Amino acid sequence: MEQNDKYHALRHSAAHIMASAVCKLYPDTKFGIGPVITDGFYYDFVLDKRLSESDLDEIEKIMQQEINKNLSFEKQIITRLEALELFSDQPFKLEIIDEIDKEEDISIYKHGDFQDLCAGPHVVSSKDVTAFKLLSVAGAYWRGDENRPMMQRIYGTAFDSNELLDEHLKLIEEAKKRDHRVLGKELGLFFMDPIAPASPFFLPKGTIIYNELVNYVRELYHQYEYQEVITPQIFSTDLWKQSGHYDNYKDNMYFVMAEDREFGIKPMNCPAHAVLYKSGLRSYRELPFRVADFGRLHRFERSGVVQGLTRVRPFSQDDAHIFCTIDQVDHEIDSLIAMFKQTYDIFNFNDVRIALSLRPEKRVGEEEMWDRAELKLQKCLEDNNINFKAFPGEGAFYGPKVDFFVPDALGREWQLGTIQLDFSLPERFDLEFVNEDGQRSRPVMVHRAMLGSLERFMGVLIEHFAGAMPPWLSPLQVLIIPIADRHQDKALELKSRLVDLNVRVDIDSRNERMNSKIREGQMNKTPYMVILGDKEIESGGVSIRLRTGENLQSISVEDFINTIKDKIDKRAIELW
Numbered sequence: 001m002e003q004n005d006k007y008h009a010l011r012h013s014a015a016h017i018m019a020s021a022v023c024k025l026y027p028d029t030k031f032g033i034g035p036v037i038t039d040g041f042y043y044d045f046v047l048d049k050r051l052s053e054s055d056l057d058e059i060e061k062i063m064q065q066e067i068n069k070n071l072s073f074e075k076q077i078i079t080r081l082e083a084l085e086l087f088s089d090q091p092f093k094l095e096i097i098d099e100i101d102k103e104e105d106i107s108i109y110k111h112g113d114f115q116d117l118c119a120g121p122h123v124v125s126s127k128d129v130t131a132f133k134l135l136s137v138a139g140a141y142w143r144g145d146e147n148r149p150m151m152q153r154i155y156g157t158a159f160d161s162n163e164l165l166d167e168h169l170k171l172i173e174e175a176k177k178r179d180h181r182v183l184g185k186e187l188g189l190f191f192m193d194p195i196a197p198a199s200p201f202f203l204p205k206g207t208i209i210y211n212e213l214v215n216y217v218r219e220l221y222h223q224y225e226y227q228e229v230i231t232p233q234i235f236s237t238d239l240w241k242q243s244g245h246y247d248n249y250k251d252n253m254y255f256v257m258a259e260d261r262e263f264g265i266k267p268m269n270c271p272a273h274a275v276l277y278k279s280g281l282r283s284y285r286e287l288p289f290r291v292a293d294f295g296r297l298h299r300f301e302r303s304g305v306v307q308g309l310t311r312v313r314p315f316s317q318d319d320a321h322i323f324c325t326i327d328q329v330d331h332e333i334d335s336l337i338a339m340f341k342q343t344y345d346i347f348n349f350n351d352v353r354i355a356l357s358l359r360p361e362k363r364v365g366e367e368e369m370w371d372r373a374e375l376k377l378q379k380c381l382e383d384n385n386i387n388f389k390a391f392p393g394e395g396a397f398y399g400p401k402v403d404f405f406v407p408d409a410l411g412r413e414w415q416l417g418t419i420q421l422d423f424s425l426p427e428r429f430d431l432e433f434v435n436e437d438g439q440r441s442r443p444v445m446v447h448r449a450m451l452g453s454l455e456r457f458m459g460v461l462i463e464h465f466a467g468a469m470p471p472w473l474s475p476l477q478v479l480i481i482p483i484a485d486r487h488q489d490k491a492l493e494l495k496s497r498l499v500d501l502n503v504r505v506d507i508d509s510r511n512e513r514m515n516s517k518i519r520e521g522q523m524n525k526t527p528y529m530v531i532l533g534d535k536e537i538e539s540g541g542v543s544i545r546l547r548t549g550e551n552l553q554s555i556s557v558e559d560f561i562n563t564i565k566d567k568i569d570k571r572a573i574e575l576w
Contacts, residue, residue, distance in 0.1 A: 010128065014129050019034055032044035039157055053136060067130075086115065109122055131161055179308075190206040205476070224290075239264075243428060252299050253300060269321070275429070289324070290320060317449045317452060322445070322446040329376055334384060337386070348573050352407075353406075354381065355405065356378060364397055401447075408464040414456075416451060479506055480495055482532045494557065521547070540556070541556050541557060
């Protein structure tokens with residue numbers, strides 16, 4: 001959350017008021033930090049009582065009392081000694097004080113009798129917090145470290161009007177209905193089991209969606225001239241030391257010992273692709289050399305951050321690497337931007353936000369390399385007339401990157417695509433090509449993923465479409481509902497025609513009422529339900545019920561087949 005966000009001071013003040021209320025209700029509370037986050041704030045506490053959401057009403061009442069008192073937020077500068085005395089019974093605050101430069105004075109904010117280490121900003125008075133709501137309680141390790149104390153985190157939000165707050169709360173309720181973890185279970189797409197933490201089991205229906213996404217990307221690979229490869233999953237740690245991952249990323253990797261050698265399970269494909277590139281001497285005529293890999297990746301995500309499909313440990317990416325000359329970089333990035341736009345349009349993702357992430361503190365490579373890479377990437381964005389914002393310190397450890405943030409149907413942003421320019425890995429792996437003069441030159445390596453993790457992208461899509469996938473992604477595209485047994489033969493005939501066209505179709509022959517079958521089809525988000533009764537068979541047509549509830553009467557079989565085939569082939573969002 002940016003410091004200049006218009007709600008930053010308001011929400012930061014609400015967090016302080018909440019902390020004060022918690023301390024009043026539970027005097028022995030030890031409190032940690034309470035930052036502003038996207039759309040709200042939170043504060044972490046350690047207290048004897050295990051909070052539930054039913055306790056939030058009481059905390060809100062105390063907060064409202066403080067707001068009604070019109071308490072001023074006052075900034076004070078105190079000495080280190082004064083701070084240590086003031087927070088002597090607050091171990092988390094003492095830890096923060098210990099990290100502050102010993103020569104610096106310390107800033108605190110006070111309202112009423114509550115004081116907190118804080119640099120601000122805050123509103124003038126508690127009465128300025130006019131519209132707030134506490135949302136939930138969750139567990140969180142102190143500073144995200146599972147070896148540190150478990151705390152209770154209270155989430156809340158605040159706006160400058162009740163109208164905006166109500167609108168936001170409605171969005172939260174809609175988001176709950178769209179939760180991919182709930183819909184994934186209801187629609188029979190995937191499930192999780194403690195036997196494999198943070199590792200999804202994809203059921204047949206979910207696997208269809210997953211494979212359709214892969215098939216789509218493979219079509220793009222043909223269009224944009226990529227070559228797909230398969231690389232190993234386990235490598236000697238010699239590889240990860242050479243690539244820099246062992247020093248910079250090993251806390252997120254899995255390792256195994258075999259025959260007295262240490263091996264690392266790959267968390268990403270780039271070093272493997274560097275080995276693949278180096279398997280033969282390359283000529284400039286072979287560049288750009290574009291390789292794509294759907295290989296399984298494994299990253300050790302802490303249990304406190306995993307969430308459904310959007311943060312898992314094993315996953316696959318639409319991952320690719322481009323080895324090219326420095327003069328080819330502009331064209332390759334232009335091509336990538338075109339491919340990204342083409343794809344995001346298909347999924348009805350609009351208003352994509354672009355971020356340019358620059359060198360982090362922990363990085364590999366010379367400063368000159370970083371200067372060249374950052375300037376090159378920035379120029380490519382400018383030449384494509386792309387609005388972007390630069391974020392110092394947010395790049396990958398091996399190079400700067402461009403990230404694509406995509407808003408879903410509820411306006412929530414998801415980071416999907418990424419383009420990363422890498423001068424370091426070719427240097428580390430001594431990658432070369434023979435240039436036009438017969439001399440050895442160093443290629444540039446472009447890392448790119450468009451959908452990102454397919455697991456995560458699928459979770460985003462489920463929520464974006466509220467489970468009602470476009471026809472081409474729907475596990476079952478057509479449900480045929482014969483009204484009586486005498487209509488079964490026509491149903492089988494229609495099913496056979498659709499199967500021949502690779503349409504996913506089923507017949508509901510159960511001894512149930514037609515309306516019950518239609519309702520169940522709609523609950524399962526089936527795009528098209530075909531009703532076959534005496535009237536339809538006599539006319540030679542079909543009646544169609546769309547999952548939206550719309551009825552289409554007396555459609556010829558040919559028109560129906562041609563229409564849905566066209567929608568599926570074009571990967572259209574709309575049904576009709």
